[in-house]
Amino acid sequence: MEDVRAVTRHIPPGRVTTYGAIAEFLTLGSARMVGWALFQGVSLTDDLPAHRVVNRRGELSGRNHFSTPTTMQERLEAEGVVVRNDRVEDFATRFWSPNELLNL
Template identity: 50%
Template sequence: MKSYYYAVYEVTRRIPHGKVTSYGAIAKYLGLKSGARMVGYALTTLNQSPFHGIPAHRVVNRNGLLTGKVHFGSPTRMADLLRSEGITIENDQVLNFQEVFWDPSEHLPPFIPTEY
């Protein structure tokens, strides 16, 4: 497993309760060029990794769409988790996306690649 996977997990773990972020935002914070896809891939392996307490449901795509919901077992699991945190979901999409969006590069200290 590649090292930046851990970085992705760390960032995801720090998303505040009731907030969401996007794959691209995480990729940008980590300095992965166009690496949004890799972020999604890293989260895919989350199911079989030792990291289970990670709030992966707080990561959506740039439009606030719940693109990763198919990985949560039930079709409504991801949306339910988000709703339980006070986020409004309709049609698998975050309605108040702007308000609940949390940008890692604005709330976390600068990422240092050498620490992984």
């Protein structure tokens, strides 16, 4: 669980990644495990930028885990990410791969 949080903390502002990309990077085998780790017993008011993790289609599938269903979108928009119909616009350009951590 801490590995998922550590990777999530590296997602740059204005960028997003997917549950699956984190799962693949950590060889967890399941995107659902990443979602569980992010939202299990975590206060989403801390420094964990879980709002930057979306599903493989760029949809804000975790939005109901925040204090309000619009919090995730509001946080992304504050970072310059355009969201329409609960989906990140220009998802391919905004996508951040955890593999970039290997270059640090």
